[in-house]
Structures are given as C-alpha cells and as structure tokens.
Amino acid sequence: MIKFGTGGFRAVIGEDFTKENIQILSKALCDKMKKEGVENTGMVIGYDRRFLSKEAMQWAAMVFAAEGIHTKLINKSVPTPLVMFYVMKHDYQYGMMITASHNPAIYNGVKVFTYGGRDADEKQTMEIEQFINEVTDLPVNEMDYQKALEAGLIEEIYPLNEYLDSIIAAVDMEAIREAGLRVALDPMYGVSETSIKTVLMTARCEVETIHERHDTLFGGKLPAPTADTLRALQNYVLDRKCDMGIATDGDADRIGVIDEKGNFLHPNDILVLLYYYLMKYKGWHGPVVRNICTTHMLDRVAESFGEKCYEVPVGFKHISAKMYATDAVIGGESSGGLTVRGHIKGKDGVYASALLVEMLAVTGKKLSAIMEEIHAQYGKLALEERDYRFSQEKKEAIQKHLLEEKKLPEIPYEVEQISYLDGVKLYLKNGGWISVRFSGTEPLLRIFCEMPEAEDAKQLCEIFEDYLLLKK
Numbered sequence: 001m002i003k004f005g006t007g008g009f010r011a012v013i014g015e016d017f018t019k020e021n022i023q024i025l026s027k028a029l030c031d032k033m034k035k036e037g038v039e040n041t042g043m044v045i046g047y048d049r050r051f052l053s054k055e056a057m058q059w060a061a062m063v064f065a066a067e068g069i070h071t072k073l074i075n076k077s078v079p080t081p082l083v084m085f086y087v088m089k090h091d092y093q094y095g096m097m098i099t100a101s102h103n104p105a106i107y108n109g110v111k112v113f114t115y116g117g118r119d120a121d122e123k124q125t126m127e128i129e130q131f132i133n134e135v136t137d138l139p140v141n142e143m144d145y146q147k148a149l150e151a152g153l154i155e156e157i158y159p160l161n162e163y164l165d166s167i168i169a170a171v172d173m174e175a176i177r178e179a180g181l182r183v184a185l186d187p188m189y190g191v192s193e194t195s196i197k198t199v200l201m202t203a204r205c206e207v208e209t210i211h212e213r214h215d216t217l218f219g220g221k222l223p224a225p226t227a228d229t230l231r232a233l234q235n236y237v238l239d240r241k242c243d244m245g246i247a248t249d250g251d252a253d254r255i256g257v258i259d260e261k262g263n264f265l266h267p268n269d270i271l272v273l274l275y276y277y278l279m280k281y282k283g284w285h286g287p288v289v290r291n292i293c294t295t296h297m298l299d300r301v302a303e304s305f306g307e308k309c310y311e312v313p314v315g316f317k318h319i320s321a322k323m324y325a326t327d328a329v330i331g332g333e334s335s336g337g338l339t340v341r342g343h344i345k346g347k348d349g350v351y352a353s354a355l356l357v358e359m360l361a362v363t364g365k366k367l368s369a370i371m372e373e374i375h376a377q378y379g380k381l382a383l384e385e386r387d388y389r390f391s392q393e394k395k396e397a398i399q400k401h402l403l404e405e406k407k408l409p410e411i412p413y414e415v416e417q418i419s420y421l422d423g424v425k426l427y428l429k430n431g432g433w434i435s436v437r438f439s440g441t442e443p444l445l446r447i448f449c450e451m452p453e454a455e456d457a458k459q460l461c462e463i464f465e466d467y468l469l470l471k472k
C-alpha cells in the first residue's frame with residue numbers, strides 16, 4: 001500500500017518500499033502531470049544514501065521515460081533541500097527525492113515536491129493517492145535505462161554548485177572568514193558532508209568530520225540528531241575544542257547542534273537563537289511561524305519585537321505556506337527543521353548550519369553566551385517530549401475518546417483554550433501547554449508538554465499517560 005504521511009511516502013524496504021510500488025507511484029504522478037497538462041515541464045529526482053535509494057530513482061525514471069516525460073536525475077546522493085532548491089530555481093512543476101529522512105535504516109521512501117520547491121500538500125498527495133488507486137491493477141510500462149539515456153529522455157545532472165552558491169551568497173562569508181572558527185560536523189552517515197564542508201571551508205572554517213562514511217545502517221543508530229544520538233559529537237566538540245558541533249539527519253533537512261561546552265541544543269533553542277539573531281543583530285523585521293508542538297518562547301521573542309508568532313499543524317508544508325502568506329522571517333518545527341525568508345520553501349540543514357556559524361562570527365559570542373542572553377531576557381521554558389507505541393485497538397480507542405468525544409483528564413492548571421487543529425492541545429494560563437497527537441511519519445503517539453518548570457511538564461505528561469493507559 002502507498003500512503004503519504006506528514007513527510008511523503010515512507011515504508012519498510014521489501015514490505016511496501018518495492019520496485020513495484022515505486023513504479024506505481026511514478027506512473028500515478030505521470031498521469032497527474034498529463035491531466036494537468038504539465039508533462040512537458042519534466043521531472044527532477046534526487047536520492048540519499050539509503051539502501052536502494054539510487055536504484056529506486058532509476059526505477060522511477062524508467063517509468064517517466066516510458067511515458068515520454070523528460071527526467072533529470074541527480075547522479076550522486078545529495079541533501080533533500082538541494083532538490084527542493086532545484087525545483088524552485090528551474091520552475092519545475094514536480095520533483096522527487098528518494099529518502100526516508102530520519103527514519104530507521106529498514107525504511108525508505110519518496111518525498112514529492114511541487115511548484116516553488118514545496119513539499120506536496122495534503123490536497124496534492126490525496127490526488128496522487130487517487131491516481132495510484134487507478135493504476136494499481138494495471139501493468140506499468142518502463143523503458144530500458146540505457147535506451148532512455150540515449151534517447152535523451154533521462155539526463156544525469158549534478159547541480160551542487162548552484163545550490164551551494166545560493167547559500168554562500170546568502171550568508172556573511174566575510175565575517176565567518178575573519179572569525180577563524182572550528183566546527184565539528186556529524187552527517188550521521190548521511191548526505192550533508194560535501195555541502196556543509198564546502199560552504200564552511202570556503203569561509204575558511206576548520207571542519208572536522210565524524211560518521212562520514214557511507215553506511216546504510218547508519219552505525220546502528222537512528223539518523224536523527226537528538227541528545228541520545230549525538231553523544232559522540234558532544235565528546236568530539238569537547239576533545240577538539242570546537243566552537244560548535246553540527247549534525248544533520250539522514251537527508252540533511254534537519255539539524256542538531258552542540259554548543260562549545262558540549263551541551264545539546266534542542267531544535268527549539270536553535271529556532272529561538274536564529275530568530276533572535278536575525279531580528280536583533282541583523283535588523284530583520286517580520287513574524288515567525290512554528291508548529292503546535294514547538295516552543296512558545298518564539299511567541300515571547302516575536303512579541304518583544306512587536307511581531308506575531310503564527311501556529312500551524314505539524315508538517316513543514318504548513319510552515320512554508322504560512323511563511324509565504326505572512327512574509328515571515330523564519331519558520332520551523334521542534335522536530336528539527338527550519339528555513340528562512342528568501343531561501344527555499346522547505347527545511348534545510350545545510351543553510352541552517354551556515355547561518356548558525358555566521359551568527360557566531362557576527363556576534364563574536366559563544367553559543368552558550370547567546371543562549372544565556374536570551375534566557376536573561378525572556379526566561380526559560382522546559383519541554384517534555386514522549387512517544388508511545390500502540391496497538392491498532394488502542395489507537396482507535398484513543399482516537400474516539402480523546403479526539404472524537406473530546407474527553408480530557410482533570411489537570412491542576414487553569415486551561416485558557418483547547419485546540420483540535422492537530423490532535424489536541426491545551427493552552428494553560430501559566431504560559432504552558434500540552435499536546436497529544438498521532439505522528440504522521442511513525443506508528444507513535446506523541447505527547448509534548450512545555451511548562452515554566454521541568455518537573456511540572458513531566459507531571460502533566462504523566463497525568464495524560466495514566467489517563468490514556470499508556471504506561472508500558
């Protein structure tokens with residue numbers, strides 16, 4: 001079965017991530033393009049370093065070729081944001097990336113991009129799913145890869161330079177050059193090394209890399225930058241006395257950061273840091289966009305500059321749509337993705353890295369010092385994040401009880417507002433909040449809670465945990 005979630009189609013390799021399904025999905029996209037009369041605009045496809053990613057890109061291209069649609073294939077593994085950039089820059093109607101992003105190694109998947117280099121929104125993915133239903137029982141034609149190359153229907157490209165040049169043009173390379181910074185980089189066995197290293201070394205940073213080899217098992221870890229997965233980077237930053245450690249997820253759209261003291265900075269902190277930096281030190285103006293599970297510290301920063309913070313459901317497509325509608329300075333999610341006005345419409349770990357390094361150079365301050373500056377001005381909020389596995393039965397029960405009948409536990413805080421925009425979210429009078437929702441990318445229920453005190457955030461999660469009988 002091919003089903004699109006928060007971030008594209010993802011499936012276990014050999015289960016639903018198969019040659020057959022990749023070709024069905026591709027044929028469905030061909031049919032959609034033909035119905036819309038945009039088949040002449042062509043297709044561009046990239047791939048990451050996962051098992052079968054390159055093959056899947058070729059399987060897809062062989063279908064596009066059989067349907068007479070010209071396809072550019074990026075012939076080396078690249079960051080997802082590079083493909084989004086290419087779709088935007090060259091006015092493609094559609095693009096694809098073979099990746100399962102930060103999911104475990106047994107997964108692979110397909111992200112579909114639409115005009116402007118955006119993540120396909122729900123309307124688009126539902127339409128693709130409808131076309132898939134029509135294709136499923138029919139044989140899908142494919143053209144021999146070599147023949148398609150010779151016929152010019154498939155063209156191999158490697159547009160790394162134009163992507164990196166756009167980042168180099170957007171950051172203050174001169175300031176970074178003068179700062180003489182040392183950066184530790186952890187691509188988590190994924191695709192960011194060449195891009196981040198090239199940008200930072202062009203600005204004369206010293207870059208020291210770990211976990212750079214190609215390992216489709218991601219060293220046995222999840223290729224997602226978290227406090228748990230970045231322990232090696234933390235030690236490395238301290239050992240090598242680096243100014244900062246940067247990590248990216250499997251396809252380099254998400255970022256993780258370690259400060260010069262070896263502390264893991266939560267993606268929430270990175271967002272707050274960059275918004276604050278752009279507003280205060282670079283003199284930018286404008287609102288900020290976050291999803292419902294992202295820190296309300298952004299609201300405080302926005303308010304202090306007389307700006308608004310907009311809230312959207314989880315999924316970067318919602319962030320980019322709102323950023324476009326409000327001309328926001330920055331938009332991002334607590335899961336680790338962000339983008340900035342003027343750059344691509346999707347999250348970009350390579351660009352975010354360059355901007356963070358620029359921030360150190362321009363402010364002349366250590367990461368921990370900027371964070372302290374922010375805490376001194378806006379106070380602190382503590383986030384508690386919990387994930388739970390569930391049976392189908394349990395899922396249905398929670399769905400019915402919590403989201404349809406809208407029943408909630410008693411809590412020892414005054415509730416200001418309740419929203420069912422994405423799962424359920426309670427906004428508390430003390431500035432805290434708790435959200436319960438089903439993940440759109442993994443079979444998990446997520447409870448996120450942010451409170452002025454860490455203990456209270458834990459306790460509130462436990463109240464919901466007990467109420468929903470989630471304790472293992």
Ligand SMILES: O=P(O)(O)OC[C@H]1O[C@H](O)[C@H](O)[C@@H](O)[C@@H]1O
Pocket residue numbers: 006007101314315316317333335337438439440441442446
């Ligand atoms: O909480 P989930 O539905 O699993 O989503 C978590 C994240 O997954 C993907 O990376 C999406 O691109 C993000 O927009 C989303 O924040």
